[in-house]
Amino acid sequence: MDKSVYSVMMSDGLVALLDREAYRQGVSRSVMLDRILANYFSVETDEMRAGSIFGIMERFIGGYDGLKFVNQASGYMAAVQSALAYKYNPTVKYSVELFPAGDLGQLKISLRSRSEALLAAMEEFYGFFMKLEKKYIGERTYGYDGIRFTRVFLRQKDATGEQLGEAIARYVSDFDRYLGKYFAGAGSKEILEYIEAEYVGNMKEKEVIL
Known part of the structure; x- marks a missing residue:
């Protein structure tokens, strides 16, 4: 699956939660967001x-x-x-x-x-x-x-x-x-x-x- 760089606007509170979970799983913010979206749309990355x-x-x-x-x-x-x-x-x-x-x-x-x-x-x-x-x-x-x-x-x-x-x-x-x-x-x-x-x-x- 190809990857590209995107600029998105997000709520600070959500980003804080995203970063916290990314830290817990030992991955970057981008990887964590990728996982969340994949699970939401039922797509296997x-x-x-x-x-x-x-x-x-x-x-x-x-x-x-x-x-x-x-x-x-x-x-x-x-x-x-x-x-x-x-x-x-x-x-x-x-x-x-x-x-x-x-x-x-x-x-x-x-x-x-x-x-x-x-x-x-x-x-x-x-x-x-x-x-x-x-x-x-x-x-x-x-x-x-x-x-x-x-x-x-x-x-x-x-x-x-x-x-x-x-x-x-x-x-x-x-x-x-x-x-x-x-x-x-x-x-x-x-x-x-x-x-x-x-x-x-x-x-x-x-x-x-x-």
């Missing part, structure tokens, strides 16, 4: 669609052990956290951003650690995982800046919000599980083969491939 997908995603994440859903201030962003079974149990953060148009969105994975050895091992796992996806689902778009690993999600036009929310939640859960097993097996040949076999089995069960 891009942000509302994203919120619906995140709500479904949160429900599924709640069923996975070791994962915690974290609300974000932006209506287009959400995050999931887990603890990696490694020295000091560093936090792995999965940040999901949904786009209003084009690709469905992107997943950014980061680790709260400055350990060069750990970051190097993570980079090796990212490389392995990219090769795994290319082998079984084809080319995807990735990015890595030495700290954050990014995976772009393809938009599936026929998928429902329920399917997309579940697909994103399962993607994060599967990735986190593969990562944990990779470190538990010290990246050995045997553990790589085990992860690949599990990946193939999981792909057969999925309705939506991001």
Whole structure:
């Protein structure tokens, strides 16, 4: 849905109430007004669609052990956290951003650690995982800046919000599980083969491939 800048005259008292509610929800005045008008006219905005997908995603994440859903201030962003079974149990953060148009969105994975050895091992796992996806689902778009690993999600036009929310939640859960097993097996040949076999089995069960 396109957006434009409009100049409107409003009562000071109403603006004060609008700002108060916007502050409570952690959004701007414009976003809050957009939500109120959308609800009044029963129109689903891009942000509302994203919120619906995140709500479904949160429900599924709640069923996975070791994962915690974290609300974000932006209506287009959400995050999931887990603890990696490694020295000091560093936090792995999965940040999901949904786009209003084009690709469905992107997943950014980061680790709260400055350990060069750990970051190097993570980079090796990212490389392995990219090769795994290319082998079984084809080319995807990735990015890595030495700290954050990014995976772009393809938009599936026929998928429902329920399917997309579940697909994103399962993607994060599967990735986190593969990562944990990779470190538990010290990246050995045997553990790589085990992860690949599990990946193939999981792909057969999925309705939506991001």
